[in-house]
Amino acid sequence: MNCKICGNEAIFKLKNHNLKLCEEDFKVFLDRQFRRAVKEGKMFNREGTILIAVSGGKDSLLCWHLINKLAYKSEGVFLDLGIEGFSKASEEKISNFAKERGLKFQILKIEELAGLDIKTMLKKKRFCSVCGMIKRYWLNRYAYENGFNVIATGHNLDDESATLLGNILHWQLGYIKRQSPSLSSFGSKLVSRVKPLYKMNEYEIRTYADLEKIDYLNDDCPFKKGNTQDIYKEALNLIESYSPGTKNSFLFQFLDKKGALFGEEGKLDLRECSRCGMLTTQEVCAYCKLIEKENNRYEFQKK
Amino acid sequence: MNCKICGNEAIFKLKNHNLKLCEEDFKVFLDRQFRRAVKEGKMFNREGTILIAVSGGKDSLLCWHLINKLAYKSEGVFLDLGIEGFSKASEEKISNFAKERGLKFQILKIEELAGLDIKTMLKKKRFCSVCGMIKRYWLNRYAYENGFNVIATGHNLDDESATLLGNILHWQLGYIKRQSPSLSSFGSKLVSRVKPLYKMNEYEIRTYADLEKIDYLNDDCPFKKGNTQDIYKEALNLIESYSPGTKNSFLFQFLDKKGALFGEEGKLDLRECSRCGMLTTQEVCAYCKLIEKENNRYEFQKK
Numbered sequence: 001m002n003c004k005i006c007g008n009e010a011i012f013k014l015k016n017h018n019l020k021l022c023e024e025d026f027k028v029f030l031d032r033q034f035r036r037a038v039k040e041g042k043m044f045n046r047e048g049t050i051l052i053a054v055s056g057g058k059d060s061l062l063c064w065h066l067i068n069k070l071a072y073k074s075e076g077v078f079l080d081l082g083i084e085g086f087s088k089a090s091e092e093k094i095s096n097f098a099k100e101r102g103l104k105f106q107i108l109k110i111e112e113l114a115g116l117d118i119k120t121m122l123k124k125k126r127f128c129s130v131c132g133m134i135k136r137y138w139l140n141r142y143a144y145e146n147g148f149n150v151i152a153t154g155h156n157l158d159d160e161s162a163t164l165l166g167n168i169l170h171w172q173l174g175y176i177k178r179q180s181p182s183l184s185s186f187g188s189k190l191v192s193r194v195k196p197l198y199k200m201n202e203y204e205i206r207t208y209a210d211l212e213k214i215d216y217l218n219d220d221c222p223f224k225k226g227n228t229q230d231i232y233k234e235a236l237n238l239i240e241s242y243s244p245g246t247k248n249s250f251l252f253q254f255l256d257k258k259g260a261l262f263g264e265e266g267k268l269d270l271r272e273c274s275r276c277g278m279l280t281t282q283e284v285c286a287y288c289k290l291i292e293k294e295n296n297r298y299e300f301q302k303k
Numbered sequence: 304m305n306c307k308i309c310g311n312e313a314i315f316k317l318k319n320h321n322l323k324l325c326e327e328d329f330k331v332f333l334d335r336q337f338r339r340a341v342k343e344g345k346m347f348n349r350e351g352t353i354l355i356a357v358s359g360g361k362d363s364l365l366c367w368h369l370i371n372k373l374a375y376k377s378e379g380v381f382l383d384l385g386i387e388g389f390s391k392a393s394e395e396k397i398s399n400f401a402k403e404r405g406l407k408f409q410i411l412k413i414e415e416l417a418g419l420d421i422k423t424m425l426k427k428k429r430f431c432s433v434c435g436m437i438k439r440y441w442l443n444r445y446a447y448e449n450g451f452n453v454i455a456t457g458h459n460l461d462d463e464s465a466t467l468l469g470n471i472l473h474w475q476l477g478y479i480k481r482q483s484p485s486l487s488s489f490g491s492k493l494v495s496r497v498k499p500l501y502k503m504n505e506y507e508i509r510t511y512a513d514l515e516k517i518d519y520l521n522d523d524c525p526f527k528k529g530n531t532q533d534i535y536k537e538a539l540n541l542i543e544s545y546s547p548g549t550k551n552s553f554l555f556q557f558l559d560k561k562g563a564l565f566g567e568e569g570k571l572d573l574r575e576c577s578r579c580g581m582l583t584t585q586e587v588c589a590y591c592k593l594i595e596k597e598n599n600r601y602e603f604q605k606k
Contacts, residue, residue: 168553169542169549169552169553170549170556171553171556171564173560173564228545228546231541231542231546232542234541236538239472239535242534243531246473249474250471250472250473262564
């Protein structure tokens with residue numbers, strides 16, 4: 001098996017690209033995917049500091065690693081949900097990663113900030129989506145309040161194609177039209193969100209992170225098991241195993257043709273939330289509604 | 304477990320409809336699904352005779368059974384591909400079914416009609432799609448030459464949602480726009496094709512066929528294993544097992560919103576094939592091209 005680029009012995013087989021590569025050319029290939037994603041999506045430039053949401057897993061740490069390797073200014077932020085045995089381990093990985101590279105990172109303790117008891121919330125059926133919403137809220141608010149104008153996350157090809165599949169299976173046209181690896185800001189209170197790893201799949205990211213000797217947390221969140229997003233990933237992996245390249249083609253063709261396929265995205269009618277002042281399409285934002293509901297429930301249980 | 308309709312003991316659990324039913328109400332429910340499909344799709348009426356493509360499997364035989372039960376005039380046609388051990392068994396099931404009910408059916412021997420050697424063709428990689436094309440061609444030609452103005456097939460919810468998924472994963476916009484359980488005719492040479500079982504899934508059809516004591520062939524075509532359509536079905540079944548009703552919602556919402564989602568279907572620019580005279584969008588139709596290619600290959604091998 002020879003490397004398609006240099007002809008030396010190949011080690012990695014990227015079935016989705018029908019490409020065999022040696023270690024060196026594997027890294028070059030993925031670096032190029034990363035730079036292309038940044039350039040095509042006009043994700044960020046050398047002005048200002050990029051805020052990276054890090055979880056301690058392979059995706060977000062590789063994302064930070066590559067941003068740092070390309071000498072962009074960056075800072076990390078970790079959203080600590082206080083999940084026993086998991087959040088502490090995550091924090092440790094991030095802390096070691098940042099120390100080794102002399103990078104700054106901040107811990108946001110969500111339970112304290114939101115005045116929420118995560119354990120009571122876990123009784124909710126669809127916790128993953130609620131958790132995602134809380135994290136997006138605080139990520140954006142922290143970025144806004146601290147003058148960052150772009151947030152990068154570690155979402156990869158598997159995440160993005162699974163999200164697209166889920167939205168299409170239920171024909172969520174609003175979500176379909178908005179799906180993009182590069183969501184531009186709506187005024188200063190809604191900070192841009194970008195996903196520089198969206199062209200790379202799990203295998204590529206894990207392999208690259210291992211080659212770069214990144215010490216990442218290998219465990220999943222203990223509450224994640226059986227979540228719908230994972231089922232969509234499993235379904236796509238099944239298809240991919242028979243037809244390598246399906247995920248790439250599914251997501252990239254969609255991104256290319258989205259406007260032609262589904263029409264242009266309508267402009268969101270945003271206003272300030274009457275409780276917290278952040279942007280929302282309604283009188284009270286989804287986050288504030290949730291907190292109010294949770295606190296009422298908590299009060300009710302205490303009585 | 305009680306029947307949601309009559310309150311008696313329920314036997315069948317239709318998870319996708321969140322419905323528990325007794326035997327009687329199960330049949331009533333599926334009969335209604337069938338009649339609705341026919342009515343909504345303006346599939347056929349009591350004028351003329353419906354041509355049913357039968358394979359001997361549960362789907363096409365139940366389809367014929369229900370058409371017959373509702374007293375529509377119908378005739379069967381079996382496309383015999385000469386597949387050893389499989390085609391004969393299929394024919395036997397159809398023959399018994401038709402005899403019991405005093406219905407007519409015709410056997411089309413594809414190898415003779417097309418002058419094709421199916422065994423050499425099996426060396427082709429994507430045989431299932433080629434086989435489908437040949438069958439559609441002869442089905443339409445037979446219907447046209449014998450004065451039928453509608454062809455019914457046994458395609459079900461699983462088939463239709465898998466086809467839709469495949470077309471969407473590759474963003475085949477032309478196919479997506481044309482997908483419908485009721486394809487109207489383009490002039491007399493392109494006969495209408497309808498799928499009256501498209502609202503029922505495999506489980507419902509198998510159960511109904513068993514209750515009606517239909518003696519169907521349970522085997523799959525020996526060349527079908529690992530075909531892409533089956534992989535899409537497996538992927539959708541995986542998702543369905545976690546979120547019952549996903550297939551229904553995916554297909555039916557698509558059919559409802561297709562025009563709004565993807566725009567209206569453009570009119571096909573059809574002409575007569577210069578070889579066989581049937582309708583095509585090109586100078587020579589895909590079927591005639593295939594036959595020419597196969598015959599050349601065969602001649603070449605003989606030399």
